Amino acid sequence: MDFVARVYVTPKKAILDPQGKAVASSLQALGYDGVDDVRLGRYIELQLSGVAGSKAAENRVDEMCRRLLANDVIEDYRFDIEEKLEEQRA
């Protein structure tokens, strides 16, 4: 079975996010008021093939996150998994 996994990695709440702060000040400089906070993270889209089922895909992506995609000490991650239908395979 083929899956698409979408992984969202964000800095933990307690961790300073200078990139996010820079984006927030840039938005304010452009005249956008009311931007209280910006957090900047990574978005990773994985195309998986030959996985036994959605539970197996979930376990595999969680392991990938812990081993490579996210740094558990300073980052949080979450992900969703979607089965690819025939017509999306291209």
Place this chain on the structure above:
Amino acid sequence: MDFVARVYVTPKKAILDPQGKAVASSLQALGYDGVDDVRLGRYIELQLSGVAGSKAAENRVDEMCRRLLANDVIEDYRFDIEEKLEEQRA
């Protein structure tokens, strides 16, 4: 009204994504077969306050994306907007 906007920025399909390619080879080197493709993008979470309504928030975030958050020439963006409820406001 207060909103949370989640913006996803990804390289356009026709654009090479060397970072994504590097992640894909690293995953293969760690023993994960069946990772056909990886695209690496940015995930931006914005906390907005004092916005008139959800339509206004949508327009504002779309404008922010075009002016600062994404590079329209090489990147695609999409976003979703959620109203913040009283208890989430901290």
